[in-house]
Amino acid sequence: MFESAAIVKEEKLHLRVELSSDYYPNEASARFEIRWYRNDDFNFHYQEQRRDSDWKCRWDRHPNAHNSRDHFHPPPAASRTDAENAQWPDDHRDVSRLVLDRIEERIEMLWEQQ
Numbered sequence: 001m002f003e004s005a006a007i008v009k010e011e012k013l014h015l016r017v018e019l020s021s022d023y024y025p026n027e028a029s030a031r032f033e034i035r036w037y038r039n040d041d042f043n044f045h046y047q048e049q050r051r052d053s054d055w056k057c058r059w060d061r062h063p064n065a066h067n068s069r070d071h072f073h074p075p076p077a078a079s080r081t082d083a084e085n086a087q088w089p090d091d092h093r094d095v096s097r098l099v100l101d102r103i104e105e106r107i108e109m110l111w112e113q114q
Helices: 092-112
Strands: 002-008 014-019 029-036 042-049 054-061 070-073
Touching: 029 092, 042 092, 054 092
Parallel strands: none
Antiparallel strands: 002 014, 014 029, 029 042, 042 054, 054 070
């Protein structure tokens, strides 16, 4: 499933995981980036790129002016204006499992649309 994983130190420190292109139909590249903070705030950003479009979403926990601390930026643009209040598990492992399950569902849907 994973092509590579690396800690990125530019700007805000985060983990970038490139997903294997073999995992996707129709020449897509995909990655997710994770930032986790000591106060349990986080940002989990998923993005697919194709020649003619991007598809992205984001799971967040942080104080902000646009939504509750826990919120979701839905696809396809993951824009701030479309953000929805949400409630995420307290444990980072449960959040990671939730996000990876949603990514897996997305990939399965892409293959079914083939």
